[in-house]
Amino acid sequence: MTDIVIVGAGMAGLICAQQLTQAGYSVLVVEKSRGLGGRLATRRLYGTWADHGACYLKPQGELFGNLVQLLCDRQILEVWKNPHQPDSAPRYIAPQGMNAIAKFLSAGLQIQLNQRVTAIHPTPENSWCLTLESNAQFTAKALILAIPAPQALTLLAPLGEAILGREFIDNLSSVEFHPSISAIAGYPATSQPLPDWTDRKFTDHPVLGWIGLDSSKRPHPQQPVFVLQSSAKFAQQHLETPDLEPVAKDILQQAARSLALPWLETPDWMQVHRWRYAFPSSPWTNPVLSASSTIPLVCCGDWCGGYLAEDAMISGLAASEEINHSLRQLPVPNMNVLKLFSE
Structure with missing residues (x-):
């Protein structure tokens, strides 16, 4: 008892x-x-790690802000700088995942x-x-x-x-919940020049929800690693698909086309995760x-x-x-x- x-x-x-x-x-x-x-999920793989759930924190209230500050003081969190929006509200990431x-x-x-x-x-x-x-x-x-x-x-x-x-x-x-499918993809260190953004959000895209250069969070990254999150509609269509690897390839293909980065289609390695309960819709x-x-x-x-x-x-x-x-x-x-x- x-x-x-x-x-x-x-x-x-x-x-x-x-x-x-x-x-x-x-x-x-x-x-x-x-x-x-x-x-708050981190997957360790291929000598590195990647956040395939919540990718950053953006505190709004004082109470959560206090917790985030405490985690910064303990060197667990730090600010994820956005070169395109230097004056925007800070977003916090964990370098160790x-x-x-x-x-x-x-x-x-x-x-x-x-x-x-x-x-x-x-x-x-x-x-x-x-x-x-x-x-x-x-x-x-x-x-x-x-x-x-x-x-x-x-x-x-x-x-x-x-x-x-x-x-x-x-x-x-x-x-009720929206589902999501997360794809993690690693690329050769000699890839094409990396984009100058840390992440991009997609609105009303049939396949894509968000993409982030996850390796930009890491100290001394050995290779570029991207995390891609699907749209809720796309995830719902494939929620019961037994083999998600072709689904993840579709997500990468869509990102390569939308962002004009054709090499995103051909990663060194890739993993995929199904989030059945990703975001509460109701x-x-x-x-x-x-x-x-x-x-x-x-x-x-x-x-x-x-x-x-x-x-x-x-x-x-x-x-x-x-x-x-x-x-x-x-x-x-x-x-x-x-x-x-x-x-």
């Missing part, structure tokens, strides 16, 4: 876990993937990776029991699902309205979504109140407040992320 289990080790889950751990609760974070971060943010946020937490939750049910002792793919089980006095709403719905729907409440299930069901309107169950249960994530990493952080903080209110109401760090990492 632990006080709180959090499913999902992205920004929302890690921030929430830090708040509740600092308050004095026993907290276990369970993550189905091999690594931390969710969409965006998942370095998640690694920093995970310090001191109890986390189990490669653990997929397959079932959730209440116990006679008024707690939640989580069953894993390995048939292991955990019990907790409170549960937080910091995962995309459709994944949360798959786990929670079997509990039914009698336990969770009809309004909660309807609200969870209303959240997010929940509030920072958290709470069930009406007698045992505390809260959902949070970037789909609560927005779609950015900043929204995920705010949602994680709000979820910690909600759960704390439902349990022992211990003193928490007053939604001040700087206090979490002051030592």
